[in-house]
Amino acid sequence: MEKMGVSGKRFGVLLCADDSDYVKKMYGGYFGVFVKMLEEDGEIWDVYKVARGEFPKDDELVLYDGFVITGSCSDAHGNDTWVSQLVNLLKKLNKMNKKILGICFGHQILGRALGGKVTRSPTGWDLGVRKITLSSSLPSPLSSLQLPSRLSIIKCHRDEIRELPAKAEVIAKSDKTGIEMFRYGDHIMGIQGHPEYSKDILFNIIDRLIQRNFITENLAVKAKEKAGMWEPDKEAWKRLCITFLKGRSCERKNGIENISIGGIF
Numbered sequence: 001m002e003k004m005g006v007s008g009k010r011f012g013v014l015l016c017a018d019d020s021d022y023v024k025k026m027y028g029g030y031f032g033v034f035v036k037m038l039e040e041d042g043e044i045w046d047v048y049k050v051a052r053g054e055f056p057k058d059d060e061l062v063l064y065d066g067f068v069i070t071g072s073c074s075d076a077h078g079n080d081t082w083v084s085q086l087v088n089l090l091k092k093l094n095k096m097n098k099k100i101l102g103i104c105f106g107h108q109i110l111g112r113a114l115g116g117k118v119t120r121s122p123t124g125w126d127l128g129v130r131k132i133t134l135s136s137s138l139p140s141p142l143s144s145l146q147l148p149s150r151l152s153i154i155k156c157h158r159d160e161i162r163e164l165p166a167k168a169e170v171i172a173k174s175d176k177t178g179i180e181m182f183r184y185g186d187h188i189m190g191i192q193g194h195p196e197y198s199k200d201i202l203f204n205i206i207d208r209l210i211q212r213n214f215i216t217e218n219l220a221v222k223a224k225e226k227a228g229m230w231e232p233d234k235e236a237w238k239r240l241c242i243t244f245l246k247g248r249s250c251e252r253k254n255g256i257e258n259i260s261i262g263g264i265f
Contacts, residue, residue, distance in 0.1 A: 008042030009065045009246070012056060014086065015049045016072035016105050022204045030070055037196045037238050038068070038245065050086055061092065066099030066245050069106025071194065076108035076159060077118040087113045100188045101245050104157055107182075107190030114165035114184055123176055125215060126155040127206060128226030132174040132181070132193065139171070139183060141243050145236075152230040153193030153237060154202050160192065189244050195237030199227055 019029040027033045031047040039045055048054050051072060056064075069090075074080055090113035093100055102110040108118045131150045137143075161179045164170065171189075172181035180192045194202075206223055209215045215223075 008044065010044040010046070010063055011038070011245070012064050012067045013045065013047045014067055014069045014089075014106070015047050016051050016070045016074065016086070016109075018051065020204065020208065023201060026200070033196050033201070034068055034070065037234075038242060040242075040246075050089075051082055053082055053085075055085060055089060058092070061096060061098070064098065066101065067093060068245070069100065069102040069109060071104035071106065071156070074105065075118075076105050076112055083109070090114075094184075094188065097185075097187050099245055099247075101241060102188075102190040103196065104192060104194055105159075107192050108159055108161055110184070110188060110190045111161035111165055111168075111179075111182070114168060114188070116161050116165040116168065117163035118159055119162045121158055121160045121177070125158045125219065125223075126176055127215070127219065127223035128155060128202075129153070129199075129230045129232055130155045130174055130176065130193070130226075131230065132172045132177075134181075135169075135171040141247065142171075142240060145239055145243060147236055147240065148233075151233045151236055153191075153195060154197040154199070154227070154232050155193050156197070156202060156205055157192060161190075191237075191241075195232075195234065195241055197232070198234070199232075202227060 013031050013034050015031060017030065023030055023033065027036070035045050048056055051074065074083060076083070086109060090100065090110060094114065100110065102108075112118050129152050131152050133150050134147060136149070160177050161182070164179060164182060165184060168182045168184045170179050170182050174180050177192055181190060183189045203224060206215070206220045210217055210220050
């Protein structure tokens with residue numbers, strides 16, 4: 001378990017993929033990518049490499065204010081031992097009402113753990129940058145952010161949540177995926193896209209997908225062209241994720257970051 005921070009709130013990243021050489025070199029691994037987006041002064045950030053079987057112990061769970069679940073090359077509908085262990089962990093965290101933010105695979109595995117259904121998308125891979133439409137009635141405190149109704153986000157997935165868990169609510173959709181975001185109670189939110197990615201990470205992943213014969217070169221070219229059409233709204237996604245995970249909004253005025261306490265869902 002690696003750590004960052006010395007005091008204050010504590011968060012855990014459940015790392016569901018091995019770091020690529022590129023991401024390790026440029027960002028210090030996917031853990032570094034998430035910390036760069038979400039960390040604020042005084043916080044402690046730990047990482048558990050759950051895809052390698054490294055999980056927090058039950059008596060450690062109470063130490064955390066929230067958890068983030070990353071993307072993965074594995075299937076959220078699969079039966080790998082660590083995937084089953086992760087499902088059980090998420091059920092425990094749900095009963096504890098811990099804040100949980102799931103990204104891509106993390107979004108899907110949350111859907112599964114809460115009783116929904118995850119499958120291959122009938123329309124195939126979604127690679128590139130896509131505009132998604134947010135719900136017109138976002139719950140507080142997200143509604144206080146005054147975000148535009150449509151945001152661009154990097155996409156890299158071929159699975160999706162096909163059936164929403166009972167009591168869950170869709171809070172964003174796109175012309176390709178019906179459940180781009182969902183919330184469950186006050187404490188759980190999933191995002192199918194990658195708010196943490198930059199385009200260079202996406203392009204490196206696309207190149208590796210070609211090398212492993214997961215996608216055709218033609219699809220890769222189209223995905224990169226598609227990614228060139230829009231810039232992802234990284235700052236808006238950062239504000240949204242921080243607001244959900246920590247119950248407070250993050251705004252910039254004259255280059256200075258101002259933190260304000262928001263309501264809880």
